Amino acid sequence: MQLSSLLDRFNEPETLKMAKLGRELRANGIDVIDLSLGEPDFDTPQHIKDAAIKAINDNWSHYTPVAGFADLREAVCTKLKRDNNLDYKPEQIVTSTGAKQSLANAILALVDEGDEVIIPTPYWVTYSELVKIARGKVVEIRTTVENGFKATAAEVEAAITPKTKVFMFSSPCNPSGAVYSKAELAALAEVFRKYPDVVILSDEIYEYINFVGTHESIAQFEDLKDRIVLINGLSKGFAMTGWRLGYVATSVAIAKACEKLQGQFTSGTSSITQKAAVAALTGDLKPSEEMTEEFTRRRTKTLELINDIPGFKCFAPEGAFYVFPDVSAYYGKSDGTTTVNNAADFSMYLLNTAHVSSVMGDAFGEPNCVRFSFANSMQNIEKAWARIKEALAKLK
Ligand code: PMP
Numbered sequence: 001m002q003l004s005s006l007l008d009r010f011n012e013p014e015t016l017k018m019a020k021l022g023r024e025l026r027a028n029g030i031d032v033i034d035l036s037l038g039e040p041d042f043d044t045p046q047h048i049k050d051a052a053i054k055a056i057n058d059n060w061s062h063y064t065p066v067a068g069f070a071d072l073r074e075a076v077c078t079k080l081k082r083d084n085n086l087d088y089k090p091e092q093i094v095t096s097t098g099a100k101q102s103l104a105n106a107i108l109a110l111v112d113e114g115d116e117v118i119i120p121t122p123y124w125v126t127y128s129e130l131v132k133i134a135r136g137k138v139v140e141i142r143t144t145v146e147n148g149f150k151a152t153a154a155e156v157e158a159a160i161t162p163k164t165k166v167f168m169f170s171s172p173c174n175p176s177g178a179v180y181s182k183a184e185l186a187a188l189a190e191v192f193r194k195y196p197d198v199v200i201l202s203d204e205i206y207e208y209i210n211f212v213g214t215h216e217s218i219a220q221f222e223d224l225k226d227r228i229v230l231i232n233g234l235s236k237g238f239a240m241t242g243w244r245l246g247y248v249a250t251s252v253a254i255a256k257a258c259e260k261l262q263g264q265f266t267s268g269t270s271s272i273t274q275k276a277a278v279a280a281l282t283g284d285l286k287p288s289e290e291m292t293e294e295f296t297r298r299r300t301k302t303l304e305l306i307n308d309i310p311g312f313k314c315f316a317p318e319g320a321f322y323v324f325p326d327v328s329a330y331y332g333k334s335d336g337t338t339t340v341n342n343a344a345d346f347s348m349y350l351l352n353t354a355h356v357s358s359v360m361g362d363a364f365g366e367p368n369c370v371r372f373s374f375a376n377s378m379q380n381i382e383k384a385w386a387r388i389k390e391a392l393a394k395l396k
Pocket of ligand 1: 038097098099100101124170173174203205232233234235241245246
């Protein structure tokens, strides 16, 4: 049997592959500490769970409108006004089974064969693969630890060609933790004003996990708003990864296109999740703030432990829950049995020697770095970094 050629065009997410390898070692009785996965280790706040239980008992068990219940689309608008001072109408909102689906909808709605999509590296693993699925061309702008992992306005302008369809980025960024300031976004907006055909896809899923101040959205630049596709979701900020709720806020035309695609793939996301999401989006943000406070403590601890490891060049993350050190100083070194030649070798060496899982930077378009999550308990973070330090000391 011949499977479709589509399957050869893209890769399976490296993050999920590493999690699978970790699980396999664990099944063999090895105590693996997982610093590979991208999800909060907290429970969903009680008031959101209560809303879901009520939705079940009230028999919200039927198909929903594809774009989501009216009260949910309204709740997204309320949130965007409250948190971001952005004005959207419910017909500009399409909810989905996660920011991942919203991104897929948007890319498939916008990108034709040969269209160029500019993505600053490092980027979330799925971005490049979605572009490949759509037969588009990924154009990378390489940012580094030295420039805070941010693309400058000049770099973005230099990457734009007549074929550019989309510029996509996340702020806070997974994996680097970079957060674009208002001034940096304003400089990018100034470039986009000159290129009216470029659509800007802004992934803001880590909005609440910000260590440097308030979140700024590029959608605040009113004259560009019609070609900004703002993506967000509940997975990270409300510890709801398994519930599956993402959304897009954009022009009515792009929203309708996303809805049309979703209507053939999944229809509306779970009715129970949607009712719970209304409670999350319009309810008390205290539990989310407390999670961010804990992430702040873990970030401080992680940076302190990393500082103690020779050879790492590490940017202090401004948001999200990862560190993404440049580990290339270890390339070419060996413990006598295993030689570490690249980020994949480095990650595998740590998994096999220190029993700590991480994700190689290649998956994010940055071969010199490796991603470590700090969405794990303080105790596991301390244990993991002690083991990493010991394992790395053997590389000569
Ligand atoms: N965007 C980024 C930058 C992410 O890190 C993730 C999750 N790892 C997503 C989108 C997808 O989130 P969701 O669970 O809402 O699909």
